[in-house]
Amino acid sequence: MIDSTSMIKVKDLVRKYGEVTAVDSVSFEIAPGEIVGLLGHNGAGKTTLMRILTSYLPATSGEVLIGGKDVRENSLAVRRKIGYLPETPPLYPDMNVRDFLAYAARLKDAPAADVDRVLAECDLADAADKVIGTLSKGFKQRVGIAQAILNDPELLILDEPTSGLDPVQVRQVRKLITNLKEKRTVLLSTHVLSEIEHMAQRVLIIKAGKIIADESLNTLLTGAEGEQEIVIRMNGDGDDAVRKIRDLRLPGVETIEVRKLQQSLESVFIKLNE
Amino acid sequence: MNKIIAIAKKELAAFFKSPTAAIVLVVTISAFNVFFYLIIGERKEASLHEVFKVMEFFFIFIIPVLTMGVFSEEKRSGTMEFLMTTPTTNTEIVIGKFLGSLGFFSVLMGITLVYYPILEFFGSPDRLAMLSGYVGLWLEGALFIAIGLLASSLTQSQLIAAIVSYAILFTLYFSTVFTKSLSGSSEDLLAALTTASHSQNFAVGLITPVDLTYYLAGIVACIFLARVHIENRALE
Ligand SMILES: Nc1ncnc2c1ncn2[C@@H]1O[C@H](COP(=O)(O)OP(=O)(O)OP(=O)(O)O)[C@@H](O)[C@H]1O
Numbered sequence: 059m060i061d062s063t064s065m066i067k068v069k070d071l072v073r074k075y076g077e078v079t080a081v082d083s084v085s086f087e088i089a090p091g092e093i094v095g096l097l098g099h100n101g102a103g104k105t106t107l108m109r110i111l112t113s114y115l116p117a118t119s120g121e122v123l124i125g126g127k128d129v130r131e132n133s134l135a136v137r138r139k140i141g142y143l144p145e146t147p148p149l150y151p152d153m154n155v156r157d158f159l160a161y162a163a164r165l166k167d168a169p170a171a172d173v174d175r176v177l178a179e180c181d182l183a184d185a186a187d188k189v190i191g192t193l194s195k196g197f198k199q200r201v202g203i204a205q206a207i208l209n210d211p212e213l214l215i216l217d218e219p220t221s222g223l224d225p226v227q228v229r230q231v232r233k234l235i236t237n238l239k240e241k242r243t244v245l246l247s248t249h250v251l252s253e254i255e256h257m258a259q260r261v262l263i264i265k266a267g268k269i270i271a272d273e274s275l276n277t278l279l280t281g282a283e284g285e286q287e288i289v290i291r292m293n294g295d296g297d298d299a300v301r302k303i304r305d306l307r308l309p310g311v312e313t314i315e316v317r318k319l320q321q322s323l324e325s326v327f328i329k330l331n332e
Numbered sequence: 333m334n335k336i337i338a339i340a341k342k343e344l345a346a347f348f349k350s351p352t353a354a355i356v357l358v359v360t361i362s363a364f365n366v367f368f369y370l371i372i373g374e375r376k377e378a379s380l381h382e383v384f385k386v387m388e389f390f391f392i393f394i395i396p397v398l399t400m401g402v403f404s405e406e407k408r409s410g411t412m413e414f415l416m417t418t419p420t421t422n423t424e425i426v427i428g429k430f431l432g433s434l435g436f437f438s439v440l441m442g443i444t445l446v447y448y449p450i451l452e453f454f455g456s457p458d459r460l461a462m463l464s465g466y467v468g469l470w471l472e473g474a475l476f477i478a479i480g481l482l483a484s485s486l487t488q489s490q491l492i493a494a495i496v497s498y499a500i501l502f503t504l505y506f507s508t509v510f511t512k513s514l515s516g517s518s519e520d521l522l523a524a525l526t527t528a529s530h531s532q533n534f535a536v537g538l539i540t541p542v543d544l545t546y547y548l549a550g551i552v553a554c555i556f557l558a559r560v561h562i563e564n565r566a567l568e
């Protein structure tokens with residue numbers, strides 16, 4: 059990858075809090091249009107890394123370029139490219155949703171009409187005139203996402219966008235992110251891998267401040283080694299079919315069993331709520 | 333400039349939604365009215381000179397309460413991270429917030445303007461002294477607000493911010509008391525720094541470049557320091 063084409067370029071990034079090294083010699087690059095998940099346990103350094111990328115926190119050492127621009131030297135230009143959802147949604151409890159978004163739009167040089175667009179995209183139209191302090195957690199999170207996508211930023215940095223959301227809303231966020239216009243780069247953090255399934259194409263795993271894996275989601279989920287399964291879907295009773303397959307004595311096959319199709323809890327929940 | 337106005341407007345609107353600010357406004361105006369009535373009624377003199385003194389004294393207590401949350405609350409609630417990652421410069425943020433608080437203070441001062449027609453009705457006040465008195469009081473309030481903002485930028489706690497700004501204002505206001513125990517150049521220095529020696533002139537109709545410079549330089553210095561401080565806070 060050539061420098062100038064990377065949306066994010068991080069090189070030997072270190073961030074210390076006193077004795078604690080929260081980010082430890084991290085290097086990676088993200089190309090425009092990529093959707094990347096940043097996965098790590100609590101305290102792994104996700105938030106710290108994102109704060110450095112958004113120019114909120116300075117690094118102890120190392121280099122960060124956003125769209126080819128240094129986050130420290132060109133902080134304003136960098137901030138103009140980024141839509142950022144901090145870990146705690148940044149909300150003023152006394153303001154109503156529309157006023158807050160209008161305020162955010164002015165600070166971000168976004169056209170006033172953008173407020174209505176993000177209200178619609180985040181399914182907030184009905185809550186537009188509600189006071190933020192009275193919203194449920196999930197709605198607050200949506201307001202946080204709405205302010206992040208104001209002005210249609212080239213790069214979205216979302217710190218745990220799905221935390222506090224119910225499964226239906228998690229799907230909506232997923233849809234929102236995958237529906238973003240082409241060439242929008244997204245970096246989102248989570249500590250639950252399944253939450254970024256279907257969203258991220260690539261996953262960076264961070265542990266104690268170090269990147270320990272940088273792979274495509276597919277590779278990560280299938281793993282390099284291990285068992286493989288052949289799945290055959292059938293209608294009705296499968297016993298007869300199983301007997302016949304068993305009789306074939308296929309090489310390498312260890313067990314053959316009939317299982318009822320399991321639905322994921324998530325999809326059951328969603329069906330019940332429809 | 334747009335962003336400064338946006339921030340100032342938002343701050344001003346927040347004051348009008350804040351119960352604390354509403355209480356401060358009502359209590360202060362009521363107290364001013366009582367003093368106005370007492371002073372004017374007793375002295376039978378169409379001048380706000382004494383009333384201004386009372387107001388000035390009140391500012392030491394109310395301005396720390398008005399400004400305590402301006403930065404500390406944003407830090408505590410995490411909105412500072414939002415504010416500082418938008419393409420807004422720290423200077424715009426600090427000036428916007430200063431103007432928002434000054435706006436609310438101006439509303440408070442504006443309400444007391446009704447004293448003027450009352451005095452005109454009952455006597456013939458010195459108009460120039462009244463005008464310059466208001467200018468001086470307003471500048472003094474602006475300086476106090478800048479100090480309060482600086483204190484608020486130092487901490488996440490509204491209480492600490494209020495105490496720090498109260499301590500600074502108190503010292504600034506009452507330091508003339510100590511000048512008596514000093515002599516020579518240190519006395520002059522202290523006298524030049526204390527607000528009392530500057531507000532006096534305004535109250536009697538004198539607007540001097542020295543006094544103007546005192547207030548403006550104080551305001552600019554505090555705003556500058558608050559700016560430096562919110563910048564460095566991110567470095568913690
Ligand atoms: N302001 C701070 N001062 C001191 N240490 C900090 C500070 N912020 C974070 N840390 C430390 O840095 C490390 C990384 O924290 P960080 O918040 O980046 O983790 P995270 O991956 O976002 O965790 P979580 O999943 O809980 O949000 C932790 O050990 C944390 O204690």
Ligand SMILES: [Mg+2]
Nearest residue numbers: 104105106145
């Ligand atoms: Mg975090």
